[in-house]
Amino acid sequence: MATNQKFNFKNYVKNTSLTVGVNPVIFSVSEDKLKVLIATFDPRIKKSLPGGAILKNENADDAANRVLKESTGLGDIFLKQFRVFSEPDRFSYSTVYNELREETYKPPEDIDIPDRVFTIGYFALVNFDTVQPTGGIINIMSEWVDIDAIPELMFDHNLIVTEALNALRKELFFEPIGYNLLPEKFTMPELQRIYEIILDKPLTRSNFQRKMLNWGIYERLEERKEGVSHKRPFLYRFNKDKYEEALKRGANFCF
Amino acid sequence: MATNQKFNFKNYVKNTSLTVGVNPVIFSVSEDKLKVLIATFDPRIKKSLPGGAILKNENADDAANRVLKESTGLGDIFLKQFRVFSEPDRFSYSTVYNELREETYKPPEDIDIPDRVFTIGYFALVNFDTVQPTGGIINIMSEWVDIDAIPELMFDHNLIVTEALNALRKELFFEPIGYNLLPEKFTMPELQRIYEIILDKPLTRSNFQRKMLNWGIYERLEERKEGVSHKRPFLYRFNKDKYEEALKRGANFCF
DNA sequence: TCTTCATTGTATCGGGATGATACAATGAAG
DNA sequence: CTTCATTGTATCATCCCGATACAATGAAGA
Numbered sequence: 001m002a003t004n005q006k007f008n009f010k011n012y013v014k015n016t017s018l019t020v021g022v023n024p025v026i027f028s029v030s031e032d033k034l035k036v037l038i039a040t041f042d043p044r045i046k047k048s049l050p051g052g053a054i055l056k057n058e059n060a061d062d063a064a065n066r067v068l069k070e071s072t073g074l075g076d077i078f079l080k081q082f083r084v085f086s087e088p089d090r091f092s093y094s095t096v097y098n099e100l101r102e103e104t105y106k107p108p109e110d111i112d113i114p115d116r117v118f119t120i121g122y123f124a125l126v127n128f129d130t131v132q133p134t135g136g137i138i139n140i141m142s143e144w145v146d147i148d149a150i151p152e153l154m155f156d157h158n159l160i161v162t163e164a165l166n167a168l169r170k171e172l173f174f175e176p177i178g179y180n181l182l183p184e185k186f187t188m189p190e191l192q193r194i195y196e197i198i199l200d201k202p203l204t205r206s207n208f209q210r211k212m213l214n215w216g217i218y219e220r221l222e223e224r225k226e227g228v229s230h231k232r233p234f235l236y237r238f239n240k241d242k243y244e245e246a247l248k249r250g251a252n253f254c255f
Numbered sequence: 256m257a258t259n260q261k262f263n264f265k266n267y268v269k270n271t272s273l274t275v276g277v278n279p280v281i282f283s284v285s286e287d288k289l290k291v292l293i294a295t296f297d298p299r300i301k302k303s304l305p306g307g308a309i310l311k312n313e314n315a316d317d318a319a320n321r322v323l324k325e326s327t328g329l330g331d332i333f334l335k336q337f338r339v340f341s342e343p344d345r346f347s348y349s350t351v352y353n354e355l356r357e358e359t360y361k362p363p364e365d366i367d368i369p370d371r372v373f374t375i376g377y378f379a380l381v382n383f384d385t386v387q388p389t390g391g392i393i394n395i396m397s398e399w400v401d402i403d404a405i406p407e408l409m410f411d412h413n414l415i416v417t418e419a420l421n422a423l424r425k426e427l428f429f430e431p432i433g434y435n436l437l438p439e440k441f442t443m444p445e446l447q448r449i450y451e452i453i454l455d456k457p458l459t460r461s462n463f464q465r466k467m468l469n470w471g472i473y474e475r476l477e478e479r480k481e482g483v484s485h486k487r488p489f490l491y492r493f494n495k496d497k498y499e500e501a502l503k504r505g506a507n508f509c510f
Numbered sequence: 511t512c513t514t515c516a517t518t519g520t521a522t523c524g525g526g527a528t529g530a531t532a533c534a535a536t537g538a539a540g
Numbered sequence: 541c542t543t544c545a546t547t548g549t550a551t552c553a554t555c556c557c558g559a560t561a562c563a564a565t566g567a568a569g570a
Contacts, residue, residue: 019274020341020373056371060341084339084375086275086315116311118275118373120339173507174429189547206549207529214527230546231536252428254509444518462558464519469556485517486565 021119022064023051023157024079025164026072028128028144029181034197035128035144036161037071041154045099048154049161050142051119064122071142073132078125078180082167084118090156091117123164123171125180172198176217176253179238187225187233188212195255215253217243276374277319278306278412279334280419281327283383283399284436289452290383290399291416292326293408300354303409304416305397306374319377326397328387333380333435337422339373345411346372378419378426380435427453431472431508434493442480442488443467450510470508472498 026037039050050071054063060081069075092115128144145151150161171177178194179186192208212218219239224232281292294305305326309318315336324330347370383399400406405416426432433449434441447463467473474494479487 054341057343059343060339060373081339084315084336086309086375088312088314118315120341187547204529204531205547206531209548211528227538228536228546229538230544231548233547252509254507442518459558459560460518461520461560466557482567483517483565484567485515486519488518 019117020060021051021053021117022060022067022122023049023085023119023160024064024068024122024124025049025161026068026124026126027147027164027168027181028126028131029194029197030128030144032193032197034147036147036150036164037131037142038145038150038153039071039142041096042100045096046152046154049157060120064120064124068124072126074126074130078177079122080124080167080171081120081122083121083163085121085156085160086118087156088116091119093117095155119160121160121164121167123168125168125177127181127183129183169198173255174253176215176238176243179218185221185223185235185237187235189233191218191236211255215246215251217246217253274372275315276306276308276372277315277322277377278304278340278374278415279319279323279377279379280304280416281323281379281381282402282419282423282436283381283386284449284452285383285399287448287452289402289420291402291405291419292386292397293400293405294326294397296351296409297355300351301407301409304412315375319375319379323379327381329381329385333432334377335379335422335426336375336377338376338418340376340411340415341373342411343371346374348372350410374415376415376419376422378423380423380432382436382438384438424453428510429508431470431493431498434473440476440478440490440492442490444488446473446491466510470501470506472501472508 028035028037037050038047040047050067052063052067052070054060055066058066061079064079064081065075065077068077068079147161147165150158152158153161172195178191178198181194182190188209189205191212192203192205195208196203217239218236219242221235221237223235225235226232283290283292292305293302295302305322307318307322307325309315310321313321316334319334319336320330320332323332323334402416402420405413407413408416427450433446433453436449437445443464444460446467447458447460450463451458472494473491474497476490476492478490480490481487
């Protein structure tokens with residue numbers, strides 16, 4: 001592994017708000033497992049979440065979307081801010097460059113490095129198959145890791161993952177966001193697996209299907225799923241118009 | 256009005272993270288109206304939300320609780336972080352001291368003032384009667400203002416109020432937080448008024464009462480409300496143990 | 511003292527959603 | 541042609557919700 005881009009601390013400081021960053025926890029589902037995208041900043045130190053400082057001309061959402069784009073190649077993704085992590089000692093630049101003892105990451109003496117960094121936690125839902133994990137501007141490489149096999153990460157990033165999962169579960173309970181983990185066209189059994197994997201409990205098939213259809217926000221397509229050795233399930237697609245119409249009628253999507 | 260404490264910029268800079276602050280939107284209900292605590296920083300400029308920078312040894316929640324204590328005298332209050340406000344141009348220290356043109360608020364030349372400030376939005380629920388609005392460390396004085404009579408505030412504080420109200424409504428829909436606006440002992444009709452005022456719509460009395468009692472998180476006291484010219488309603492009290500027990504059973508408190 | 515009246519606690523009733531169960535239809539594998 | 545896992549949908553008892561009704565209460569007023 002090699003840095004795909006030379007990291008220039010002076011440039012970084014000049015263009016960013018060094019004291020506030022973002023850390024999106026990017027979820028996907030593959031092989032019946034919930035996975036999180038984990039970044040390798042440098043192979044000699046602990047892995048971390050994708051993330052970065054907020055650039056001087058961006059707001060927090062812009063920064064989170066940019067980091068997402070950098071680490072997955074994707075834009076226009078479900079992304080939600082859930083909490084700020086603000087412990088005074090949660091982060092220090094010195095931790096990183098002390099471990100590395102390398103000029104590349106060591107801030108020049110004449111730059112005023114903050115002794116404290118805040119980060120805004122986001123969680124994102126992406127379709128596993130559309131992602132080609134890459135490194136961000138700083139990260140060397142990213143990889144999918146099972147949610148229950150996440151190693152010890154840098155700083156408070158393990159806490160951020162835990163809280164992101166809590167936030168995801170809460171959000172899934174109140175908003176129909178599960179489809180974001182699937183391709184555009186999906187079947188009801190596939191959607192059910194998403195719910196079961198995230199909530200970590202089995203659901204009754206017939207009742208799940210009935211509830212989803214009653215919400216009236218998924219449109220049934222003409223085609224059915226191909227290549228299955230049993231009855232071919234219908235394909236559905238999330239319909240934003242129907243969703244917003246239902247919202248206006250005062251509908252709620254509590255699970 | 257006079258400043259209750261001399262503001263010392265050098266001291267302020269020394270002890271704070273200048274680039275990240277908190278702004279709690281403090282709600283209460285009085286005379287059938289939802290009110291927000293609005294602070295006067297200086298009578299010559301626009302009013303604002305209570306708020307302040309995060310001190311060097313605090314996390315964000317600590318800072319929000321401190322500001323809350325400073326402006327209401329209250330501790331141990333319902334307080335919830337809901338969003339970060341991060342537009343690059345949302346705030347500048349120069350806006351304030353340019354409007355004032357006063358040495359007190361003008362940062363000394365030798366201090367490096369950030370050109371950008373983030374703020375973490377909180378909303379808080381307090382019982383109107385227990386609050387004696389005071390000034391914070393910087394604020395001169397605070398006052399309760401009807402939610403629909405809020406004047407033009409500093410920076411993006413009007414947006415913060417709007418978003419706080421949205422967050423409050425959403426939270427009230429999913430969690431039983433309304434009682435925080437009432438005294439410790441309250442009646443069901445009083446609780447119903449809280450819901451009606453926040454959600455801004457009338458509710459059916461009998462059904463409201465039934466739902467609240469079915470939740471099983473409010474314990475009925477022996478006493479009844481005194482001094483009413485009709486049937487004396489029962490008094491209730493939120494029971495944290497019952498609430499957590501219900502949560503464990505998987506109950507939800509969707510309204 | 512008695513009547514009035516607004517308010518409160520609770521019961522009831524029909525409609526709609528929910529959990530549990532059943533069953534016919536489907537389509538590749540053998 | 542049979543097998544078998546899976547899917548779409550129906551059914552039924554139960555629970556929750558909105559709407560309505562009614563007796564009980566207690567201060568105010570006659």
